[in-house]
Amino acid sequence: GAGVSQSPRYKVTKRGQDVALRCDPISGHVSLYWYRQALGQGPEFLTYFNYEAQQDKSGLPNDRFSAERPEGSISTLTIQRTEQRDSAMYRCASSSTSLGELFFGEGSRLTVL
Amino acid sequence: RKEVEQDPGPFNVPEGATVAFNCTYSNSASQSFFWYRQDCRKEPKLLMSVYSSGNEDGRFTAQLNRASQYISLLIRDSKLSDSATYLCAVNMRGNTPLVFGKGTRLSVIA
Numbered sequence: 001g002a003g004v005s006q007s008p009r010y011k012v013t014k015r016g017q018d019v020a021l022r023c024d025p026i027s028g029h030v031s032l033y034w035y036r037q038a039l040g041q042g043p044e045f046l047t048y049f050n051y052e053a054q055q056d057k058s059g060l061p062n063d064r065f066s067a068e069r070p071e072g073s074i075s076t077l078t079i080q081r082t083e084q085r086d087s088a089m090y091r092c093a094s095s096s097t098s099l100g101e102l103f104f105g106e107g108s109r110l111t112v113l
Numbered sequence: 114r115k116e117v118e119q120d121p122g123p124f125n126v127p128e129g130a131t132v133a134f135n136c137t138y139s140n141s142a143s144q145s146f147f148w149y150r151q152d153c154r155k156e157p158k159l160l161m162s163v164y165s166s167g168n169e170d171g172r173f174t175a176q177l178n179r180a181s182q183y184i185s186l187l188i189r190d191s192k193l194s195d196s197a198t199y200l201c202a203v204n205m206r207g208n209t210p211l212v213f214g215k216g217t218r219l220s221v222i223a
Contacts, residue, residue: 033210040121042200042213043157056210091156101147102202102211104156 002026004105006092012111013082021077021108025094032075033093033102034067043091043104049075082112116140117203119214127222130191134217136201137183145204146177146184150197151216157200160186191221 005024013019025032031050035043045059051072060066064082069075079086089109093102119136126132138146146163161168163175163184174187184201198216205212 035213040215042117042119042215045210045212048210059210101159101162102149102157104158106156 004092004094004103006090006105006108008108009106010109010111012113014113015083017082018078018080019082019110021079021090021092021110023075023077023092023094023105025073025075025092026096026103029094029096029103031095031097031100032069033095034075034077035091035093035104037089037091037107046077046090079110082110084112086110087112116205116212117201117214119201119217121215121217123218123220125220125222126191128191128193130221131187131189132191132219133185133187134199134201134219135183135185136203136214136217137181138201138203138205139182140203140205141179141182143182143203143205145211146175147202147211148175148184148186149200149202149213151200152197157213160199188219191219193221193223195219196221 007022033048034046037043047057047067049069064080067077089107091107093104116139148160149157150160151157167176172189176185198218200216201214202211
């Protein structure tokens, strides 16, 4: 597609369930980033990949959060045993270089009841 | 001290006004600086990069002050369509992801 595509756009789940959020970056973009954005806040870095290699996962809040990009294209962010505090907008972004302009997707809004 | 700080606003200005935002950063070794614009319920989009010598794009001017560790964004002749949240973003050190500020909300009023 022309832009970064994220799915699902909206996810409502019950506390304790696992969720998987998907990101399809712009074709050919080397770098893929996951950010989380709370209302009224800026995007907060979670993790990023160059190709299939996870370069930095220092922003993942705890070990319930993980991400992968096995073939260097589509990425999945997985949250296990969700908690209410995980509710937020999860944004994926891609870039043609590791320090280039970030192109964001529309985000996946997660609500944990 | 937070890595990247912005005044959250809101800045409420009349059409045609000039408005300026600052953003401070904590790491003196920071290398790359950007302003992103985010409309309500939308994703952030790059507005402009900030170069050491300063740069201008139409009504928008961005400047970097390394000595005082801040970047600025100046908007001249404000339009209603400029109403948005402006996020500054900084690479805190080489080859690291962008760190964003919380954003400054601008409302341009007719």
